[in-house]
Structures are given as C-alpha cells and as structure tokens.
Amino acid sequence: MNDPITQTIQGVPLNYYLWLSTALFVIGVLGVLYRRNAIIIFMCIELMLNAVNLLMVAFSAYHGDGAGQVFVFFIMAVAAAEVAVGLAILIIIYHNTRSTDINVLNKLKW
Amino acid sequence: MTLYVFYFLSFLAVLSALMVVFSKNPVYSVLYLVITFFCVGGHYLILSAEFLFAVHIIVYAGAIMVLFLYVIMLLNLNQDTEPQKRTLYKFAAVISGCLLMLVLVGALKGAESAQLVFGKQTHIGTVQILGKMLFSEFLLPFEVVSLLLLAAMVGAVMLGKTPMERLQNAEKSKESDLKTRNLKTLPNE
Numbered sequence: 001m002n003d004p005i006t007q008t009i010q011g012v013p014l015n016y017y018l019w020l021s022t023a024l025f026v027i028g029v030l031g032v033l034y035r036r037n038a039i040i041i042f043m044c045i046e047l048m049l050n051a052v053n054l055l056m057v058a059f060s061a062y063h064g065d066g067a068g069q070v071f072v073f074f075i076m077a078v079a080a081a082e083v084a085v086g087l088a089i090l091i092i093i094y095h096n097t098r099s100t101d102i103n104v105l106n107k108l109k110w
Numbered sequence: 111m112t113l114y115v116f117y118f119l120s121f122l123a124v125l126s127a128l129m130v131v132f133s134k135n136p137v138y139s140v141l142y143l144v145i146t147f148f149c150v151g152g153h154y155l156i157l158s159a160e161f162l163f164a165v166h167i168i169v170y171a172g173a174i175m176v177l178f179l180y181v182i183m184l185l186n187l188n189q190d191t192e193p194q195k196r197t198l199y200k201f202a203a204v205i206s207g208c209l210l211m212l213v214l215v216g217a218l219k220g221a222e223s224a225q226l227v228f229g230k231q232t233h234i235g236t237v238q239i240l241g242k243m244l245f246s247e248f249l250l251p252f253e254v255v256s257l258l259l260l261a262a263m264v265g266a267v268m269l270g271k272t273p274m275e276r277l278q279n280a281e282k283s284k285e286s287d288l289k290t291r292n293l294k295t296l297p298n299e
Contacts, residue, residue, distance in 0.1 A: 012112055022218065057157055091269075
C-alpha cells in the first residue's frame with residue numbers, strides 16, 4: 001500500500017482529472033476560436049492534445065492497464081509529426097502572404 | 111499531500127493555458143505553453159507514469175516548443191502589432207467556449223457515481239512494463255509510427271525547400287532591380 005500510485009488513487013479522485021482535462025480542452029477550443037494568428041492556433045491544438053493525453057494517462061493509471069499509456073506515446077509521435085509539417089506549411093504561407101493571419105487564407109471559403 | 115500537489119499543478123496549468131490564449135505577444139504564448147507542458151508532466155509524475163513523463167518533457171518541451179520558438183523567430187513575430195479579431199467575434203468565441211464547457215460538464219457529471227474496476231497491476235508506468243507492451247502487443251503500430259515520422263520528416267523538408275529557391279529568385283530579381291534603377295538614376299545625377 002506504500003506504492004505511490006496507490007497513494008495517488010487514495011488521495012486524488014479520478015473525477016478531478018476529468019474536470020482538469022475538460023478545462024484544458026475547453027481552453028484549447030477557446031483559443032482556436034479567439035485568435036487569428038495561425039501559430040497560436042497550433043499551440044491551442046497542442047493544448048487540446050495534451051488534455052486528452054492527461055486524461056488517458058489518468059484512466060490508464062487508475063485502471064491498472066498499460067495500453068492507455070502506450071496510446072499516449074503514439075499520440076505524442078503523431079503530434080510531433082503534425083507540428084513539423086504544420087509549421088513548414090505555415091512558413092510557406094508566410095513567404096507567400098507576408099502574414100500568419102488566417103483571415104488572409106479565405107480562398108477555400110464557400 | 112498528493113491532493114495539494116494536484117491542486118497546485120492544476121491551478122498553474124489552467125492559468126498558464128489561459129495566458130497562452132490571452133497574451134498578445136506570441137513569444138509569451140510559447141513560454142506560457144512551456145509552463146503548461148511542465149505542469150502536465152508533473153501530473154504524469156504523480157500518476158507515476160515515469161516513462162511518459164520523460165517522453166513528454168523531451169518531445170514537447172524539448173522539440174516542439176523549440177520548433178515553435180524557431181518559427182516565431184524566423185517569421186519575426188515578436189511585435190505586439192498582430193491581427194486581432196473584432197470584439198463581436200471575441201465575445202462569440204468566449205460564449206461558445208463557455209457553452210462547450212457547460213455541455214462537457216453536464217455530460218461528465220453522471221460519471222461521478224461510476225464505479226472503477228481496478229486492475230491487478232498497480233505500478234504500470236515503468237519503462238520495463240511499457241517497453242514489453244510496446245514490443246509485443248503494439249509492435250505493428252510502433253513500426254507504423256516510425257514510418258509516419260519518416261513521412262513527416264520528408265514532407266517537412268520538401269515543404270521547406272521551395273520557398274528558399276523562391277527567396278533566392280526574389281533576391282536576384284531585387285539585385286537586378288537595384289542595378290537597373292542605379293543605371294536609370296545615375297545619368298540623372
């Protein structure tokens with residue numbers, strides 16, 4: 001019973017992680033809606049991914065199943081790939097339009 | 111004790127996440143995002159997921175944030191004069207964020223009474239256990255992820271190559287522009 005995870009499970013209810021992840025995810029969504037700078041929008045997407053990761057690790061630790069943590073590892077790899085390609089696209093956009101304002105990129109707007 | 115650590119880390123994480131959204135300078139946003147990532151890493155540590163803590167710090171704070179900072183430096187975005195949305199849109203964004211929060215809280219409120227089935231293993235976040243899972247049960251996804259990273263690297267290099275040529279062409283045309291302008295202006299002087 002002196003295991004650190006047992007202490008954590010006894011000390012912190014799982015609901016608290018649920019609320020924290022919800023708050024972080026909503027802040028990410030708010031940032032995507034609130035800002036016009038494409039880099040900030042990328043950061044907010046990272047924030048949302050982190051909220052989901054945190055919840056998955058919490059469920060995995062409380063449930064005693066390692067598969068959730070392996071999934072989080074894969075999500076991190078996908079996030080790294082996404083950021084690399086996304087920032088490269090962003091640099092091209094900046095070279096073409098001289099700004100990172102997403103309102104300039106309205107060619108696909110219906 | 112762990113509850114207080116949890117409260118502290120959560121408060122810091124939410125506060126710095128809000129500062130990411132609301133600070134005007136993109137460089138400050140990145141730095142606040144680093145604080146948020148470290149707080150999430152602290153949460154991994156109190157959930158005793160040590161392997162994920164190490165990976166999280168290396169990948170997010172070490173690689174992704176440096177990439178963000180490099181891009182902001184390359185694009186020279188460190189001014190406060192960046193495009194802002196209209197007040198109406200900002201208001202609508204805050205309202206819809208609050209509504210989403212309301213919906214999620216309403217949906218998750220029933221989860222409080224749900225009973226958790228605890229597994230037999232208590233300490234699963236070590237490198238040994240996760241490594242065994244990664245190389246036996248999840249071997250195929252692991253290889254696919256390596257392919258994905260390779261594809262992303264090739265894609266990023268390909269995307270990054272073209273503007274450099276365009277930039278050199280632009281510089282060449284600028285130089286030739288200057289030459290012709292000098293030729294034009296010199297006789298006048």
